[in-house]
Amino acid sequence: MNKQSIYIEKMKSQLDELNSNMNKLQAKAEEAKEDARDMYKAEMVKLQDQSKLAVAKLGEMKTASEETWETMVTEMEKVRDAFTHSFHYFKSQI
Numbered sequence: 001m002n003k004q005s006i007y008i009e010k011m012k013s014q015l016d017e018l019n020s021n022m023n024k025l026q027a028k029a030e031e032a033k034e035d036a037r038d039m040y041k042a043e044m045v046k047l048q049d050q051s052k053l054a055v056a057k058l059g060e061m062k063t064a065s066e067e068t069w070e071t072m073v074t075e076m077e078k079v080r081d082a083f084t085h086s087f088h089y090f091k092s093q094i
Contacts, residue, residue: 050083
């Protein structure tokens, strides 16, 4: 495996884990009281949007050229970090 393939697999694994944990949180949010549930649903939509963005960025990385690879890594890490931060914030609110 080359450096790019290893990185892509690492990112995919991290995103898969975040998505799995997000699904567990969604189940918890569904159990919340009605007023809190509406807030949790709105936050969950934001998390799902960030997840889609991260998956799309990962897809772009699979076809990145050597010239754009480092830029793509930086962008991917920003997207992943934002998703991770939002996830942990949401988790702390439940």
